[in-house]
Amino acid sequence: MKLLIQNGTIVDPAGGISGQKDLLLDNGVITMIGDHLSDTTAQVIDAAGLHVSAGLIDMHVHLRDPGLTHKEDILTGSEAAAHGGFTTIACMPNTKPVMDNPDTVAYVKKRAQHNCGVHVLPIGAVSIGERGEQRTNFKDLKAAGVVALSDDGMPIMNANLMRDALLRGNRRGLTVLSHCEDDTMVHGRGVNEGRVSRALGMPGRPAIAEELMVMRDAMLAEETRTAVHICHVSTAGSVNIIRQFKRKGVRITCETCPQYFILTHEEILRQGTMAKVNPPLRATKDRDAILAAVKDGTIDCLVTDHAPHSAEEKALPLVAAPAGMVGLETALALNLTYLYHAGVLPLEEVIAKMTLRPAEVLGLGGSVGMLALGAPADVTIFDVNEEWTVDPSDFRSKGRNTPFAGMQVKGRVRYTIADGKIIYKA
Ligand SMILES: [Zn+2]
Numbered sequence: 001m002k003l004l005i006q007n008g009t010i011v012d013p014a015g016g017i018s019g020q021k022d023l024l025l026d027n028g029v030i031t032m033i034g035d036h037l038s039d040t041t042a043q044v045i046d047a048a049g050l051h052v053s054a055g056l057i058d059m060h061v062h063l064r065d066p067g068l069t070h071k072e073d074i075l076t077g078s079e080a081a082a083h084g085g086f087t088t089i090a091c092m093p094n095t096k097p098v099m100d101n102p103d104t105v106a107y108v109k110k111r112a113q114h115n116c117g118v119h120v121l122p123i124g125a126v127s128i129g130e131r132g133e134q135r136t137n138f139k140d141l142k143a144a145g146v147v148a149l150s151d152d153g154m155p156i157m158n159a160n161l162m163r164d165a166l167l168r169g170n171r172r173g174l175t176v177l178s179h180c181e182d183d184t185m186v187h188g189r190g191v192n193e194g195r196v197s198r199a200l201g202m203p204g205r206p207a208i209a210e211e212l213m214v215m216r217d218a219m220l221a222e223e224t225r226t227a228v229h230i231c232h233v234s235t236a237g238s239v240n241i242i243r244q245f246k247r248k249g250v251r252i253t254c255e256t257c258p259q260y261f262i263l264t265h266e267e268i269l270r271q272g273t274m275a276k277v278n279p280p281l282r283a284t285k286d287r288d289a290i291l292a293a294v295k296d297g298t299i300d301c302l303v304t305d306h307a308p309h310s311a312e313e314k315a316l317p318l319v320a321a322p323a324g325m326v327g328l329e330t331a332l333a334l335n336l337t338y339l340y341h342a343g344v345l346p347l348e349e350v351i352a353k354m355t356l357r358p359a360e361v362l363g364l365g366g367s368v369g370m371l372a373l374g375a376p377a378d379v380t381i382f383d384v385n386e387e388w389t390v391d392p393s394d395f396r397s398k399g400r401n402t403p404f405a406g407m408q409v410k411g412r413v414r415y416t417i418a419d420g421k422i423i424y425k426a
Helices: 076-082 103-114 140-144 159-171 193-198 208-226 234-245 258-262 265-275 284-296 331-340 347-352 356-362
Strands: 002-011 019-028 028-032 043-046 051-054 054-060 085-093 118-123 148-151 175-178 228-230 254-255 377-391 408-418 422-426
Touching: 002 347, 051 347, 054 076, 054 331, 054 356, 076 103, 076 408, 076 422, 085 377, 085 408, 103 118, 103 140, 118 140, 140 159, 148 408, 159 175, 159 208, 175 331, 193 265, 208 234, 208 254, 234 254, 234 284, 254 284, 254 356, 258 284, 258 331, 265 377, 331 347, 331 377, 331 408, 347 356
Parallel strands: 002 043, 002 051, 054 085, 085 118, 118 148, 148 175, 175 228, 228 254
Antiparallel strands: 002 019, 019 028, 051 377, 377 408, 408 422
């Protein structure tokens, strides 16, 4: 099937094309890019007044499948991704069982073949059961199709295991995505250590617990000359460390999520468990530092850390409720509202952090994340100016746990196209 996208404004951070152009998608690839294209056999989308980018990529998603499908499953998570403009998502291995073996990877890939068309890329666990003790078999995981390695959700406390994982992962072209928190300083603690934790009379998760691990991983990457990627960076100290090591030429990349440059820990006082996430929402100085690091390029990627939980789970008391928030269906709008419309970043840079950069970190190759001739026909079409109000009852995700409910945002997905097929249309 052919699809002709006419009159859209191209957003191509790779720099090849700009302005108003038509795109012809045929047989799963972009076959023509030009002015006034026509093809009588193609289905036509009139994208006048809309922006057209490569399909969005979210490299940090929890699909909860297998084993935790009351929260989300591969089909609903994929629907949520398509609804949010994502054509590719990488899913974390903290499922039940943990994705630490080729069979579980095969299960995820097989289920994903029956989804709406979103590309689902499995991430393999670094350690068996994410217990941080025994390394998984990277060779077998790679052969099964994982695109990266992570024990996300759990920090890798054993520095020797982390060092070994960097070396062996690097050899196989697998980047380690590190969840940086010193477990001994955060265990059983629900909120950031500071004014809010004191007001609640609770022990908090201190910023230093994240920063110590960021420093350790940066030093290990430097020493081993391997690449490391730091997940969901949330503190001023973390971005300072990453900035310094990048300047030295160390292969360190990182990501953040909208909640870390929009919200602070004060949100816990207003929204309780809806604002509980790991790492926790931080102080104003941290939020401002994350925003500055998004702006100056220290933060490479914008991800969601989409972490669905059931209403029953989030109704538990603050200490007992699970941490996490959904993000797939609000990320583009939040990033456009708080980065592009707020004048922090040009549109190309926002889109680069949601397409090109994650494709680079994961080493996807094959022009994934770009609008180029021969690139996969994965395209997102959005209205950069449409205003709407976040309403979790519209989500395709099983999870409704968002602190952004009721928020006015600007920027909305109109079409999500994967492999040349329309998988979501507003
Ligand atoms: Zn994490």
